[in-house]
Amino acid sequence: MQRGQWGPGAVALSIGLFLFVFLLVPVAQVIYVAFQDPNTGALTLINFIDFFNTSLFQESFVNSLYVAVMSVVLASAFAMPLAYFTTRFNFGGAILIQTLGIVPLIMPPFVGAVAMLLLFGENGSVNLIIDEWFGFTIPFMEGLNGVILVESVHYFPFILINLSAALNNIDRAMEESAQNLGASGMRLFRRIVFPLAMPGYVAGASLVFLKVFDDLATPLLLNINTMLAPQAYLRITSIGIGDPMGYVISVILVAFSLLSLWVSFLALRGKDYATAQKGGGGLMKRDLKAWEKIGCYAVVILILLLVLSPHIGLALLSFGTVWSFSVLPDAFTFAHYESVFSTATQYISNTLLYAGLAATIDVVFATAIAYVVWRTKLVGRQWLDFIAMGAVAIPGVVLGIGYLRTFVEFNVPIVDKPLASWWVIIVIALAIRRLPYALRACVAALQQVSVALEEAAENLGATKRRTVLRIVVPLMSGGIVAGFVTSFATAAVELSATIMLVSAQSDAPLAYGIYEFMQAAAGRGPGAALGIVAVLIVGIATYVSHRIIERKEIERTPEVALSTGA
């Protein structure tokens, strides 16, 4: 036992060191301001008292909370049918549906809300049609409605991915027993399947909650100012406003996010979700009756249409010439793609490099952290989890400024450049910011692996290292791939931290290019085209990794296992 702690201990220590240097120190550099008296520079809590006394901030706080909760509700409504139908029934096109269901996560900044406004805004396509036929309009995008709609469409894949992974991991013998005992339909889902998939659902839902609570881009694009994250951002970035309130709000965002994570920990504590046998063992997927199938397809298509509407709008925008106060663009053209491919290929290769590296770092760290936290007795192991998750609550701007402040005078030896303006810093920023996604996915996967399997391996003489590499990691592979995909997909379109850190145009990623284009009247088309390219890249990557999971699952079914094991 004592010897077994050394390996994980060293791993935990080096990850802890990495997080300390690249997360805690830079963030501390920035939020230190929150505790400084703006008049004297002394340490104080006066700024927090001001915060709670300001009616605007109270209002913002309530709005943020309301939007986050409603988005979780709406996102669950999108995710649950898709996840359940595709994992539990023989359903044509399940992989396609799963892939399409993840695409909304890949919405490059700026273009998503633009497309949604063009479709659902007060004078968007849908309302123009409704107005012409029935003489009224529906306020889809008015005020907080718009934020909730865009956020839940954008982030519901977090629930879908984690819930699907969890559903696939449930021992089907459980369901089989329940069915033998007479349960079916909703009752089977409500009493057996959903409770067993709880870790996945809670992992996804808490991510949605956190992301929406902290999200900056969507409210800003829809010009909603009375929420916490936009308030923090507006205060930090405005020239000439020197009060520490922006930093105070950042601290409060961090604190609140940690609190909600802790609540989700509490909700899952004391329950055992591990099943000894993995998915492939029991009952295979069930068949649906013809009319059930039609109903299910109708629901699935309706949901997919809604959640893919930003992309549909984006595609129209990228092929359209002028689209102004009309149901569809005036005419269609390929010119925008031509201009993108003649000027912007560097953005694409940079994005693949940065997001790929960042996601790789993320899953390696996430697997290690998950193992250390849930399988060892190291002192302070929970803190590793907390700190890594804390990154989810750090606004990108804060991290960006923190990096500039911390690393600008540190020259990297061989390349002889300040670390803050070397492209690797962008990769690190992306890895830190996306680590929480990978971590939640890996923790959920590990929670479903029974410790008995590891003990069995160790009883048979395998070392700790070998057990982890040959037993734990392969059994977690679904969750690990889910984590990789989420991290990669979202890193590929992140902007808020990178915009502070890009120091040469040749280092700029896609999101930055889109941002550049979208700042000019003539750039809307090319910007949308670049956005479509980004979506395609990540979509293809997602599809490929799904195929990998599928193949792994086939390998794990008993017959194949026997034949390869013989």
Added chain:
Amino acid sequence: MRTMFRRRSIIIGAALTAVLFAAPYQARALENKLVIVTSYPPDTTVTVKKAFEAKHPGVKVEMLKKKTTAGIKYLQETSGNNTSDMFWASAPDAFEVLKGDSLLQKYQVKVTGIPEKIGAFPINDPDGYYKGFAASGYGIMWNSRYLKAKKLPVPKKWADLSKPIYHGHVGMSAPSRSGTTHLTVETLLQGEGWEKGWAMWKSIAGNFKTVTERSFGVPDGVNSGQFGLGIVIDFFGLSSKASGFPVDFLYPPVTTLVPANIAIVKNAPHPKAAAAFIEFLLSPAGQEVLLNPKIRRLPVNPVTYAKAPKGFPNPFKDKSIGAAVKFDLQRSKERYNVVNSLFDVMITYRMKDLRAATKAIQTAEAKLNGKSNAAARKLIDEAKALVAKMPIDAAKAGQKDFNKIFKKKRKKATTKVTGRQAEVEQTWDAMVKANYAKAEELANKAASML
């Protein structure tokens, strides 16, 4: 792999420099690279970059696109180990901030023929740190299809935008978010006076559909038809029109022309190339690039207008553009942050309350129209006065000590100021919110009497 690529490009760069040194070129004196931090879109930067590189083939220009505010932060944070040569953006006050932090380098321009002033505004920084290369003025842009569908007339002056017919159809950015918007707000305040100016802004803002976070959000919203009219800087309107959108633009009588600027960053790694860039931008060839339909900025060299397309505004000939207000830069600078904060507290963050109060007043006035009811009239006037009421007067807004509360930096640890911004803003907000609610109530009461 990347570092290898880097190394190779360094070798190629070195080879290129060798070739250049061998050639009897004037370009020999320039460095082979130039890094410009800019807030301009690629339409502008790429076009100018191409023209410049054609003139100085040895110099490779790198444009680093940052939003103006982010660009300032970037230069401030990296000043310890600076890698940027120039800062190139619109808002003069952004350059003032950098100048104040002594992050800019003085430069004496060699090109001649640029006048001292455009409209009522000096083109160059009197201290010689930054140079105006183009001018821009604020105005109103509108979507023709939108106006036609909603049967709205084209407005001619700022006051038109406060008419009830435009309720919910107007968009604008916040002065705290965009330096040029700040100038528009300040221009009207100086032109109409503090109380009257703010009353005018609030009655226009009561018609706002939205206050956008980015200044580009306004032309974007008008172009796509989210709202019909926008208060924008001229080149947004002119370039949108040139890109084929069904939009148009005009300058109202009270506007001011402001130079867009360029400056060399202190300790620039490539100072000679930077100097050449300024000279190029101000030369006839560089000025002509501004007339490109995708850029559409007003050149500062009067001669260039001879080559402009028909109907292109010429502030050196048409004295009505930007000359009505004698803009007092000093006063604007003194109360800069207070004006921003007031606008946000009273308008941006209280949009819903302000809109509701304005709507109620407009409804009551429409009902009153043609009838005589002294009591209702009195209530409406009271409601209007409540909406217009300012938390502070012009004297207070210009006070040095008061402005210190809103100032960004305590330069030294020993600097001491009393009062905190959040505290001040909370008092304003409480007052404004109560006034708007009361105004709505009074207007509703008036309406019920009619």
